[in-house]
Amino acid sequence: MQLTTASPRPLHVNATVERGSFVLDVDFTVAPGEVLGVIGPNGAGKSTLLRTLAGLSALTEGSIALGDEVYDDPAADVFYPAERRPVGLVFQNYRLFPHLSVLDNVAFAARAQGAGRRESRARAGTWLDRLDLSEFASRKPAQLSGGQAQRVALARALAADPGILLLDEPLSALDARTKLEVRNGLRDHLRDFGGPTLIVTHDPLEAMVMTDRLLVIEHGRVVQQGAPADVARRPSTSYIARLVGLNLYAGVVRPDAAVELDGGGKLFGSAYAAGDMSAELPPVGSRALVAVRPTSVAIHATRPEHSSPRNAWEGTVAGLELLTDRIRVQVDGTPSALIDVTAGAVAELDLARGDRVWLSVKATEVDVYAG
Ligand SMILES: Nc1ncnc2c1ncn2[C@@H]1O[C@H](COP(=O)(O)OP(=O)(O)OP(=O)(O)O)[C@@H](O)[C@H]1O
Numbered sequence: 001m002q003l004t005t006a007s008p009r010p011l012h013v014n015a016t017v018e019r020g021s022f023v024l025d026v027d028f029t030v031a032p033g034e035v036l037g038v039i040g041p042n043g044a045g046k047s048t049l050l051r052t053l054a055g056l057s058a059l060t061e062g063s064i065a066l067g068d069e070v071y072d073d074p075a076a077d078v079f080y081p082a083e084r085r086p087v088g089l090v091f092q093n094y095r096l097f098p099h100l101s102v103l104d105n106v107a108f109a110a111r112a113q114g115a116g117r118r119e120s121r122a123r124a125g126t127w128l129d130r131l132d133l134s135e136f137a138s139r140k141p142a143q144l145s146g147g148q149a150q151r152v153a154l155a156r157a158l159a160a161d162p163g164i165l166l167l168d169e170p171l172s173a174l175d176a177r178t179k180l181e182v183r184n185g186l187r188d189h190l191r192d193f194g195g196p197t198l199i200v201t202h203d204p205l206e207a208m209v210m211t212d213r214l215l216v217i218e219h220g221r222v223v224q225q226g227a228p229a230d231v232a233r234r235p236s237t238s239y240i241a242r243l244v245g246l247n248l249y250a251g252v253v254r255p256d257a258a259v260e261l262d263g264g265g266k267l268f269g270s271a272y273a274a275g276d277m278s279a280e281l282p283p284v285g286s287r288a289l290v291a292v293r294p295t296s297v298a299i300h301a302t303r304p305e306h307s308s309p310r311n312a313w314e315g316t317v318a319g320l321e322l323l324t325d326r327i328r329v330q331v332d333g334t335p336s337a338l339i340d341v342t343a344g345a346v347a348e349l350d351l352a353r354g355d356r357v358w359l360s361v362k363a364t365e366v367d368v369y370a371g
Pocket residue numbers: 019020021022040041042043044045046047048049
């Protein structure tokens with residue numbers, strides 16, 4: 001079901017924005033119907049990007065266009081302010097009008113576009129139907145659950161018939177259980193919207209589950225983009241590796257195909273470890289990244305002799321952290337690593353901080369790719 005009346009167009013962004021000493025410099029396109037997740041650490045420039053797309057801040061250089069309609073292009077002296085852009089915004093805290101009913105909150109979109117009161121309410125009613133909100137039409141926002149308020153905010157944004165949808169941390173105001181329900185529903189509604197959608201989020205799971213493609217921004221630049229599963233499997237920076245819980249090392253490929261790690265030590269790996277049988281090891285002498293899942297590393301009390309794994313090294317237990325169903329052991333060594341083991345294994349090895357241990361990992365569990 002196509003919910004926009006205008007035919008969907010791609011969003012082209014080539015943006016340079018200067019804010020004091022901070023510079024955002026990104027270049028990307030979002031296809032009609034595509035949901036792009038924008039992730040990055042604090043201060044990376046996510047809000048700056050969102051504000052610029054919405055028309056709340058201006059570009060320093062570059063252009064923003066929906067299809068061939070240009071909204072911002074300083075060189076051509078073009079700038080559409082927020083109210084002239086077909087942008088549906090869903091804010092982090094929804095920002096519903098507290099004194100208006102749910103119906104009138106959603107009708108506001110059409111009213112703002114000049115429609116009469118009756119027509120606006122009729123159109124709003126249709127949106128409430130589509131988003132399963134009809135029974136709440138006469139309630140005030142304070143009488144809604146977080147998940148319902150989130151849907152009303154989405155209905156209000158969609159009712160304006162936007163060409164672009166921007167969602168800022170759409171689930172962050174919800175508790176963990178509601179999040180799960182709303183996430184699935186939201187994903188379906190976004191699929192029905194035919195235009196380009198951007199979701200800014202801090203939550204890696206949200207980003208992985210709700211988006212078609214991820215754009216990772218750090219220090220105002222795009223450091224990685226791709227399908228969520230590919231970004232998660234082969235992160236290009238330690239920020240993403242931490243988000244998805246992988247050990248990530250950078251180094252140089254040696255003639256014997258091991259990767260000499262920048263921080264000391266070496267690891268033998270495989271280009272197929274991420275499951276892509278067509279992948280090749282980066283050439284000898286080139287920079288490479290090495291990703292290892294914490295569950296792939298084994299801990300031993302003494303040097304592992306019989307299995308003779310190609311990757312075995314010694315380290316010191318620096319910390320133990322209880323995760324939901326296992327224990328994450330932090331071992332300092334060359335290289336240092338996070339290792340996930342069962343509580344039973346920790347008890348059996350009688351692990352404690354300061355213990356010397358041996359680590360091993362099979363080369364087939366070590367994923368090597370170009371860095
Ligand atoms: N009005 C401003 N003037 C100068 N610098 C600013 C202004 N607003 C933000 N900045 C700077 O711009 C950079 C990017 O900020 P931005 O809010 O876009 O990051 P973010 O990725 O959204 O961060 P967070 O995840 O913390 O919300 C930061 O270094 C910030 O200090």
